[in-house]
Amino acid sequence: MTTTTHSHSAAPVPAQARASFIPAGSRSGLTFGGILRSEWIKLWSVRSTAWSYAMVVLISLGMAAIMSMALDLQGGASLAVDEQAGLLVQASTFGVFFGQLVVAVLGVLVISGEYSTGMIKSTLTAAPGRLGALWGKAAVLFVTTFVVGVVATVGSFLVASPIMAQDGLSANLFDGAVILPLLGGALFLALLSVVSLGIGTILRSSAGGIAAALGVVLLLPIVLGMIPAQWAMDLLPYTISNAGMGIMGLGGMGPESFEPWQNLLIVLGWLAVSLAGAAILLKRRDA
Amino acid sequence: MIQAQSLTKTYGKKTAVDGVDFTVQPGKVTGFLGPNGAGKSTTMRMIVGLDRPTEGEVTVNGKLYREHRAPLREVGVLLDAKAVHTGRSANNHLLAMAATHGIPASRVREVIELTGLESVARKRVGGFSLGMGQRLGIAAALLGDPATLILDEPVNGLDPEGVQWVRHLVRQLAAEGRTVLLSSHLMSEMAQTADHIIVLGRGRVIADAPVADIISRATSSTVRVRSPHSKHLATLLARPDVTVTNIEQDLLEIVGVTAPEIGDQAARAGIVLHELTTLSASLEEAYMNLTQNDVEYRTGQPAALAGAAATDATGPALQEVSR
Incomplete structure (x- = not known):
């Protein structure tokens, strides 16, 4: 039992306490550009990003090679020009079907990884408006995934072209019937990654988010296909993976299948729902 | 601010x-x-x-x-x-x-x-x-x-x-x-x-x-008295605002009276004192006193163990807080 141990009461306290330490005229403050830079650093400073994107590209290139070698078309040159283009596009975008699973997982992890590690607290104290952080993540993820998607599909075209040329097939990359589906595939991957970001934000858990995202992408079309009812059939084209394939002009669901731009609208609808849910919950919930 | x-x-x-x-x-x-x-x-x-x-x-x-x-x-x-x-x-x-x-x-x-x-x-x-x-x-x-x-x-x-x-x-x-x-x-x-x-x-x-106020506000200093006639002394000091705790047979801890007062009283009654010490509490105790009723998670401590600390005032709440 001793008396008080307060030993530093002599510490000098300045008469005029400083209210703010921001240097006068300093322009540094919270900006959306700053959030974008921050999210860019964050995206590339964890290993899963590089791994995921490398997988998207390598799977696409590999699938294109396998597909184009498996096609055994003697006298392909006799096919119509648009049929030749269609075969090449099919081979070049085959990898998107697998790539969508990878970007769905990555999209979830970009935010669920922050929740599971506690990083989200740092993110939201740096950007306390919260929505800025979400839009920043979405923008960086969208642009990066789109660029990677273009590398994957255009790269796949460049892999498939010489192989299919042996069968006499050829198409011009810059022909609308070729480049638009390739860009469409990349666009779908980019949009899907952001849809998954929204799912991850809503569920705040890696396991739950990945399960939900893959469920929506993979299981939903299968389950709907198994339900023996007309409404299930009617809904099938509106699933995100079917609509996504439709953006590339592939996987037409029967005679009245949608145009690519209509499929794009369906995917954008998924995006709107996912991001709106994410934004409302992120804003409302305690971090 | x-x-x-x-x-x-x-x-x-x-x-x-x-x-x-x-x-x-x-x-x-x-x-x-x-x-x-x-x-x-x-x-x-x-x-x-x-x-x-x-x-x-x-x-x-x-x-x-x-x-x-x-x-x-x-x-x-x-x-x-x-x-x-x-x-x-x-x-x-x-x-x-x-x-x-x-x-x-x-x-x-x-x-x-x-x-x-x-x-x-x-x-x-x-x-x-x-x-x-x-x-x-x-x-x-x-x-x-x-x-x-x-x-x-x-x-x-x-x-x-x-x-x-x-x-x-x-x-x-x-x-x-x-x-x-x-x-x-x-x-x-x-x-x-x-x-x-x-x-x-x-x-x-x-x-x-x-900090200093916290201590003085939260502590009522305790006086420790050792006397062969502790019982007699305890009855002498008995007042509503005074707490006397019998620690051992001849040892009292008294809250509410200052050491000089106790000494004077004892002298008047002819009671022999072997010890008379003011115990001013540390900050730690001040804190215990302040928070003893406000501890969220108490560790269930056997009453006998808690009694070893003698004063019930700082009872079982201590364990959790002091870690």
């Missing part, structure tokens, strides 16, 4: 913070003290907008945290050492935080040096010890050279040298005129660091005063 007005946070039926009012002044180290579950962390989270108050509000320099143009330059916060992605290096974590506010990379190097993280800055945070995690958290808090610092249990997991360093740092930051709020459940830590203490218990402010 941090100002809270009837700040309240409930989670379902549980009230974590219950209508709290306080002001944290610049130029001082203010300690947020309370047992686990008293609402310290919740209050700190509400200051930086991570938790939304159920009622009331808390402002930093007159504005809600999220309304500041450059929040990281206004407030630096260490909420827990785990607010970092484990797969990212310390350097990249700080660069990413800095980027949001356009804080230059040179400042990131500065805080890394300041916190002694140079050798591990490029390693992934997942492999950090608790102490290194704390240093990284403090580095992040200092990144924006903020006018206000909020540090939740900053010395947790630090080695003795690190503890010294944090004490020195917060004293220096306060001396520069900044507002410093730090929390701890360790009274001894506060005694060596804080100028002013806000004691929380069960979500309420129990005390809000300079």
Whole structure:
């Protein structure tokens, strides 16, 4: 039992306490550009990003090679020009079907990884408006995934072209019937990654988010296909993976299948729902 | 300056913070003290907008945290050492935080040096010890050279040298005129660091005063008396405002009368005294006395063990708080 141990009461306290330490005229403050830079650093400073994107590209290139070698078309040159283009596009975008699973997982992890590690607290104290952080993540993820998607599909075209040329097939990359589906595939991957970001934000858990995202992408079309009812059939084209394939002009669901731009609208609808849910919950919930 | 007005946070039926009012002044180290579950962390989270108050509000320099143009330059916060992605290096974590506010990379190097993280800055945070995690958290808090610092249990997991360093740092930051709020459940830590203490218990402010006041207010000094005629003495001193506790056969602890008074009384009655000592309580005890009724999680302690401390006033509540 001793008396008080307060030993530093002599510490000098300045008469005029400083209210703010921001240097006068300093322009540094919270900006959306700053959030974008921050999210860019964050995206590339964890290993899963590089791994995921490398997988998207390598799977696409590999699938294109396998597909184009498996096609055994003697006298392909006799096919119509648009049929030749269609075969090449099919081979070049085959990898998107697998790539969508990878970007769905990555999209979830970009935010669920922050929740599971506690990083989200740092993110939201740096950007306390919260929505800025979400839009920043979405923008960086969208642009990066789109660029990677273009590398994957255009790269796949460049892999498939010489192989299919042996069968006499050829198409011009810059022909609308070729480049638009390739860009469409990349666009779908980019949009899907952001849809998954929204799912991850809503569920705040890696396991739950990945399960939900893959469920929506993979299981939903299968389950709907198994339900023996007309409404299930009617809904099938509106699933995100079917609509996504439709953006590339592939996987037409029967005679009245949608145009690519209509499929794009369906995917954008998924995006709107996912991001709106994410934004409302992120804003409302305690971090 | 941090100002809270009837700040309240409930989670379902549980009230974590219950209508709290306080002001944290610049130029001082203010300690947020309370047992686990008293609402310290919740209050700190509400200051930086991570938790939304159920009622009331808390402002930093007159504005809600999220309304500041450059929040990281206004407030630096260490909420827990785990607010970092484990797969990212310390350097990249700080660069990413800095980027949001356009804080230059040179400042990131500065805080890394300041916190002694140079050798591990490029390693992934997942492999950090608790102490290194704390240093990284403090580095992040200092990144924006903020006018206000909020540090939740900053010395947790630090080695003795690190503890010294944090004490020195917060004293220096306060001396520069900044507002410093730090929390701890360790009274001894506060005694060596804080100028002013806000004691929380069960979500309420129990005390809000300079360190010295907290002690004098919360302690009624105890007098220990050893006498072969202790029983006689006890009856002599019996008054409603006096508490006499029989520690041993010939040993009393008396609260409510000063040592000179007891000595005088004993002399008049011709009672022999073998010992007469005033026990002024430490800060630690002051804290126990303040919070004994406000401990959220008590350890169930057998009554016999608690009795060893003799005075029932500081009963079973101690174990949890003092750790």
